[in-house]
Amino acid sequence: MRKISAPIILILSLSFLLTLACGEKDKKEVQKNKTRTGTLEKNLAKPKKKVLFVNSYHAGYAWSDGIIKGVLDTFNIVMDRNGNLDNQDSDIELRIIYMDTKRNPDEAFIKAAAAKTKDIIDSWKPDAVIASDDNASKYLISPYYRNAKTPFIFCGVNWSASEYGFPCSNVTGMIEVFLVPQLIDTMEQYADDKRIGFIDADNTTSRKVAANYKTRFGLNLTEYFVKTFSEWKTAYKSLQDEVDMIIMSNYSGIAGWDEKAAKAFILEHTRVPTGGVIDLMAPYSMITYAMISAEQGEWSAKTTLDILNGKSPEDIPIVTNKKGKIFLNMPIAKKLGIKLPIELIERATFVEER
């Protein structure tokens, strides 16, 4: 009895201390489990609100994929590689419909896709619908759902929504505008004067874009619409003498466009600041103010949540995008001998980093 008493007491004491420590740890664990169970109960008890996302284009199209990412992040929904949605941590049950009208621009196809989407809306009966880009607004919301009961939030609609009859009692949204004023402001700091040049492919869309710049932003543009790469080179060279800064609109549609040759040509011949408003033009412009598609998605999702929480679409004004992503092409800046402010350099993405 004497021999074993000391170790027993020692063990007892240590056990006592360990119990105290473990007890504390267990308490934390229990608390953690309680929190987890609470979330689960909350998810089970509360019926999820149904939101339909109508994409005018197709999966894999970078612009609308960016919008979807903004929506998913805001709703706290995860999408796997196969496009399956995991909404267990969200109060929203999201469904995505692709109208695929970028690859199928035929009007009959677009109308059929809109009618099919309408059938889905009428049968699934979502609490709100987010519609991205013009075709969804033009062929789905405008003909079928203006002033309907279901709220609609559009996004990615170019320049203006009034031609689709928006706003109306159940429709609000975010218009997509290019960040032209911001671009001009920046370029002006390094230009000798205020003459602006515009260069784009020779087609209806490009002319519409130029017309929009002139009417909406009151710009006086020296325009060049070119069909081929060689025409472009001639025009680009001419512009160096004619204007103080150049808007590099878009090279899509210019026959024989050679990326490598274009970059070399620009490095050799650029004498005035050049700028773009789409990320596609970043390798060819000194500075690019590109829109952020996720901004459209985030705004649409936040607005949807406001509407689902009782706010009326009528009380939410239609807005335009504000955020932009800045790309800097440092070799061009170096060629022009322009020293850009450190704040811009720190914030921007260098073209080589893309």
Added chain:
Amino acid sequence: MKNISIIYRLMLFIIGAFIVTTISVLILSDYQLKKIIDESNNAVYQEKLEKIFKTLDTKFQRLKATGMIETYEDDFKHSVLKNLRRLHFKSDDQKIYPFIVDTNATIVLHPKLPFGDTSMADKKYMQDIMKLQEGNFYYANALGEENWCTIKYFKEWNWIIGYSVPLDIKYADERVFRNNLILIMVAIIVIAGTLISFLITRMMRPIIKLTTASAAIANGDLNHPIDVIDKPVGELQVLSQSFAFMRDSIRDQITDLNNMIVQLKERDERIREVVKELEEKNKKLIKSEEQLQSIIDNSTAVIYLKDSAGKYILINKRFESLFHVVNKDIVGKTDYDLFPKDMADAFRSNDQKVIATGDPLEIEEYAPHDDGVHTYISIKFPLHDALGDIYAVCGISTDISERKKVEDMQNNYNRILEQTVQTRTQEFMDAKEQAEIANKAKSQFLANMSHELRTPLNAILGFSQIVSASHNLNAKDREYIQIINRSGAYLLTLINDVLDMSKIESGQIILNESDFDFYRMLLDVRELCKIRFDKKGLYLTIEMAPEVPQYVRADETRLRQVLVNLLNNAEKFTTEGGVTLRVQCDDNFHESDGVVHIQFDIEDTGVGIDSNKIDQIFEPFIQDKAGLNSGEGTGLGLPISRKIVRLMKGDIIAESKLGQGSRFKVHIQLTRLEHAEVKSFLDDRKIIGLQPDPSGRIARYRMMIVDDIENNRQILSQLLTPMGFEICEAGNGKEAIRIWKKYCAEGHPLDLIWMDTRMPDIDGNEATKEIKRLAKEAGYSTIIIAVSASAFDRDIEASLSAGCDDFVSKPFKNSEIFEKMHQHLGLHFLYEEPLCNHSADSAKENDEMLKSIQALSTDWRNAMIQAIESCEYEEMCSLAAKIRDQHPILAERIQQEINQFDYDKIYNIIQIR
């Protein structure tokens, strides 16, 4: 006193050991803790330093990316230092802070010292920094405070980044923990000491109690309490348990002995009760046995019990008296000791069956009595012992000899009765067979008679029709020919009546329903009967209610036959006035599923019928006085009509009073149709040839007439040859086949064959089969139409089954022959004169005209009747002109009649309602 000293010694030892252990743990823990905190803090501050280092590196990489390092380097350095200040320098007196010096010991970043300060260059710790450039070291600042410092060299800008932490702050946590640990250990020692003292005192208490208890037991106090320790504390627990067990064992043994004594007494008492119960049961058993024996003995049945070996165990009084044995002697005997061997064998066999199967057996058995062998019905069943094994067979046998005798008598009677019935049945079958033979002979006779009568009639009617069509006849001859034709037709009607009656009586008549225009049929009936009425100067009016359907489905031929019969009958017995036929829907029935109930009222102003004889008029072959006086008819018209109407789910009722005319009400059911396929029909007028096709050509058709009687061939040949057909003839089936082959071989197959059915050698049906077979093989198509004087349905069926495409009964009308050619060859004919509207060349025109007549106003009708009666030609023309716009066809027809001065016809037309 001795015990207490043991407790104290034990307590001191335990507490001492505990304190030593606790202090050792305390020292060890403090050492380990300090080491952990030191490493942990070093890692924390080194991580912070690493973070700053990484920020610098990132900035430098971005600077490099601009490709303009010289241009932007200062901007970048200022930007990064600005950010570090903002992030790390919260107040002027902060003790933990990062710093940057360049390799010239110039201050780059410091919470208190300005950029470019070199005042610290001669300080020892600055020299240490310059020397070490990377690693950790301790230093004392100007105030003598101990600090720990970690540094790293950023070579791109020749900067040394450092992080300085005062030791007071670095080890503050360790100090707090050590103090707390000492406090906890002291508290544990105090608590443990108290606990141990309490436990030891508690452990010793049972030993003292056991000692006291053992002394008490030793003094004989077995009930003294012993506290048994139920907690596992080793030997002390075993000791107390063993001690208590020992005491309890002694006490239990004493108690068990006392209990055993009590139980023995109780058992003795129970045995006595059982003996008493058994005596009672024995008495009841004896009584029950006596009752059973009494029942067995007084039973009229023979009752016995035999063991499994067949030895008797028990018999009843009846057994004793019948078989002259006594119950007491029977035990151990078998059936072989009492009965003849064959009977004993049967008894034994039956008993064994019961033993083998275990089931009761009911069987007839025989046993010898004084007055002979008696029949018994025995019920034998097994008896089981307590183990369920069969130990005996019980039998109850009832004498059924008397009943058996009665049954035998009954069986004899039944046998005789059956024989009688069989004899009578055979006689009846023979009679039936004879009747059937007679009936068949009668049918055959009728068929033969019909055929034989029709054959000459065919010649009479055929030739008279051909002759009457001739333009070379004088008026007298024409009248004679017409008399021959009418007489022939009348004779044909009589034959048909007799045949119909025969068919009706033998149940052979069936209805052939088809879709037809009811209105047109009524007009036809009217046209058919009107000649007779006109001759006698009688009127015939048909009134039809507007709701009567125009298109119906029924047996048109039979309905027409009934109406013609009734109208002719009415005409026969009327000498003045006339007959009105009213057609309407019967209001007593509602139309359902398209079935319409139609009522016809045929009302005449004739002689009427005696009310006593009114029931007889529907009896066949019976004619009243007036009928006989008329000298016409067979007396079959009305019976046939009634039979036909009843087949149509209707009936005919006659109402009449002598001298006041008669009224026949006919009720039938028809199916209403929205419209009907109206059969084309050919005009009654003379056909003079084939219509050419649109190109103006007339096709050449080849036909063969097959008949064994030359007259009959001649009739058809005379009729068809002038039409332009190529005609050949055959006198029998064999010849017909030969001629058909000949035509085929020449490459001109025959288009149509008129085939008589009854012929010697190969008859018409056989020849048809052969020709059709050969035609199929050769790929030719020849229409074959049977022409027969046999008018029974079975004859028609036989011809159609043989392959004939259609059937014409002799004597035929010329129009029937043309109708068939039109139907099968698609022929169209030229008429002697152009078609005029009254011949109703199209159903449409007829319908149109009928509707127009119904639509005429009463005023118009009255005006026309007045004009007719006054023979006002101009007025009649004017009235016809008035309706021309609305009813052009009717107006044209009336105008034609006006032009012909046939005013009676106009009168009759406008009477239709």
